Amino acid sequence: MPSHDLSSPPKPGQSSCRSCWLAAPGLLWMGLFFLAPLALVFAISFASRGTYGGIVWEFTAANYLDLWHPLYGRILGQSLWYASLTTAICFSLGFPLAYMIARSPARWQPVLLLLVMLPFWTNFLVRTYAWMIVLRQDGLVNGLLLALGIVDAPLELLYTPTAVVIGLVYGYLPFMVLPLYVAVERLDPLLVEAAWDLYASRWAVFTQVVVPLTMPGIVGGCVLVFIPSIGSFITPDLLGGARSMMIGNLIQHEYLVVRDWPLGSAVSFVLMAIVMAAVVLYYRHAARTPGPLEGR
Amino acid sequence: MSLWGLCLLWLAGALSSCGQGGGSDPAGSRPVLHYFTWSDYVGPELIQEFERREGVKVVIDTFSSNEELLAKLQSGATGYDVAVPSDFMVAIMIQQGLLSELDQQSLPNASFLEPHLQALPFDPERRYSIPYLWGSVGIGYDAAVIPTPPDSWAILWDERYKGRISMLNDQREVFGAVLRSMGQSMNSTDPQVIEAAKERLLRQKPLVKTYTSDHYDQLLASGEVVLAHAWGGPVARAMVERPSIRYVVPKEGATLWADCLVVLRTAPQKRLAMRFINYLMEPQVAARTSERLRFASASRSARELVNASTRDNPAVYPPVDQLDRLEWMKDVGRGIRLYDRAWTELKMQ
Numbered sequence: 085m086p087s088h089d090l091s092s093p094p095k096p097g098q099s100s101c102r103s104c105w106l107a108a109p110g111l112l113w114m115g116l117f118f119l120a121p122l123a124l125v126f127a128i129s130f131a132s133r134g135t136y137g138g139i140v141w142e143f144t145a146a147n148y149l150d151l152w153h154p155l156y157g158r159i160l161g162q163s164l165w166y167a168s169l170t171t172a173i174c175f176s177l178g179f180p181l182a183y184m185i186a187r188s189p190a191r192w193q194p195v196l197l198l199l200v201m202l203p204f205w206t207n208f209l210v211r212t213y214a215w216m217i218v219l220r221q222d223g224l225v226n227g228l229l230l231a232l233g234i235v236d237a238p239l240e241l242l243y244t245p246t247a248v249v250i251g252l253v254y255g256y257l258p259f260m261v262l263p264l265y266v267a268v269e270r271l272d273p274l275l276v277e278a279a280w281d282l283y284a285s286r287w288a289v290f291t292q293v294v295v296p297l298t299m300p301g302i303v304g305g306c307v308l309v310f311i312p313s314i315g316s317f318i319t320p321d322l323l324g325g326a327r328s329m330m331i332g333n334l335i336q337h338e339y340l341v342v343r344d345w346p347l348g349s350a351v352s353f354v355l356m357a358i359v360m361a362a363v364v365l366y367y368r369h370a371a372r373t374p375g376p377l378e379g380r
Numbered sequence: 381m382s383l384w385g386l387c388l389l390w391l392a393g394a395l396s397s398c399g400q401g402g403g404s405d406p407a408g409s410r411p412v413l414h415y416f417t418w419s420d421y422v423g424p425e426l427i428q429e430f431e432r433r434e435g436v437k438v439v440i441d442t443f444s445s446n447e448e449l450l451a452k453l454q455s456g457a458t459g460y461d462v463a464v465p466s467d468f469m470v471a472i473m474i475q476q477g478l479l480s481e482l483d484q485q486s487l488p489n490a491s492f493l494e495p496h497l498q499a500l501p502f503d504p505e506r507r508y509s510i511p512y513l514w515g516s517v518g519i520g521y522d523a524a525v526i527p528t529p530p531d532s533w534a535i536l537w538d539e540r541y542k543g544r545i546s547m548l549n550d551q552r553e554v555f556g557a558v559l560r561s562m563g564q565s566m567n568s569t570d571p572q573v574i575e576a577a578k579e580r581l582l583r584q585k586p587l588v589k590t591y592t593s594d595h596y597d598q599l600l601a602s603g604e605v606v607l608a609h610a611w612g613g614p615v616a617r618a619m620v621e622r623p624s625i626r627y628v629v630p631k632e633g634a635t636l637w638a639d640c641l642v643v644l645r646t647a648p649q650k651r652l653a654m655r656f657i658n659y660l661m662e663p664q665v666a667a668r669t670s671e672r673l674r675f676a677s678a679s680r681s682a683r684e685l686v687n688a689s690t691r692d693n694p695a696v697y698p699p700v701d702q703l704d705r706l707e708w709m710k711d712v713g714r715g716i717r718l719y720d721r722a723w724t725e726l727k728m729q
Binding site for chain 1: 588720723729
């Protein structure tokens, strides 16, 4: 199937910019609806708030200084932990699944991918409410556990950190599976076969051949899961019972509940800076370490 | 399976999830009224009746707290015609210049207002607002689990009910309850008092299953919680499904509230907005609203029309002898910063 690799690639270096204008609509869109609002949020993060909310344009760095309060550090730490855990679980569930899909008969692949994406056809909020029904005391999970005699009393599932992580994994698993699927599909099975022929162990085949060659997919999947989960607020609100905050809840809380837009903007920027730093660090690291098969 | 296929699948998903909402009105040029109200606060059939009667379309958008309503309007959200802020938020919105004066001539149904709601402290001449639904805040509880009827807020700090308590997800209400339990006014602006209230709430937090303003009627009805800090209406709704649910206004006192109909200064359809408000105040319509939502109507004539089980339910219509125990929530001015900070700290811990 990866026959597109055989078509003649455009000669590198011949980067005439005759097709640059094709990017114009996209750039315009990004400029108007992404960069401009972002600049505005940045400006607001240095403003002050009025008594009833709203923005008073007096320059201050107080919003960033406020964030040194240990409580904010704790929220950030908790969010990083939830997001990392979600990413790790998504990876361990998603990788085998993506591998299976990419190695299944070609005519089955669209159906399997469709099944992965099916949940997206329903609103996220509705799906989260469905999880509340599944997890609550007289819900499906507890009903099943009780019926099988595994537990005597219903478990506390809803409104716990576990419920939050379940909800996040459920919500973002497809974001992990899709890039991994693309990466595995491009992985040449002959290379895996060659590794076997050279007496590589099962583990060595996985860690030294499969993982390095699917690294772009792994990174893509992890980034796509980590970033939305660290900023999520619906899931912790509904499945966590609004008892603990993730950083997304803090931002929403500052904007919509206490109407402190400047502080909310400052939190948004700190979050963005952390995420960007992590991604940049990773890509620089990845660029410096050559893959095992490069220059073959 | 090509990348094209993937893209198509994404697109299908994206399109299906944004199918409803937005877009153009299929009926073409009918005038559109934008109604901004609490979640679960309208009877759809009453709205449809108004649409049919006036040949218009009503678009409903919802908020889940007064603060959210204010935040959205402050962010420059325009296009809304009629909104339903509570008492103290009406005061703030008047002060912020967000409201348009009501045209008294087009509100004949205002004459049906309950006497005690005719001149409320936040807008005594009803220049900007007209009371719509009102009631008390109290505790909804399951009498099958809690044998002795509680009469104090202290029950919400009882270790025996750990993990089976829900609190409103509303800063002024939560602080209001704890302040009254401390013998203070719920409109205190004393930093030390608010700090002490926060400490009490932090001690309570491990017992609280969830902070929610939206679906605690279902939590009560399903037995998931046995004590709920609550507006009366949802408790009355839970009673229908689970007859052992009761409602009490603690002896230390609680909130008296009135949600009011207002027209926004930026409303595109001011005339239609007045007709809509007058329609909602029509005794028949108000009575049906009251029956459906199980909140007390501000219309005296509507009270006479609702059936006795609703009228005599203390969760719906606060009994007269309770009124002196209830306190209006007021705009606390700069003091709101103290509540904002304390609420953030409570939720962050």
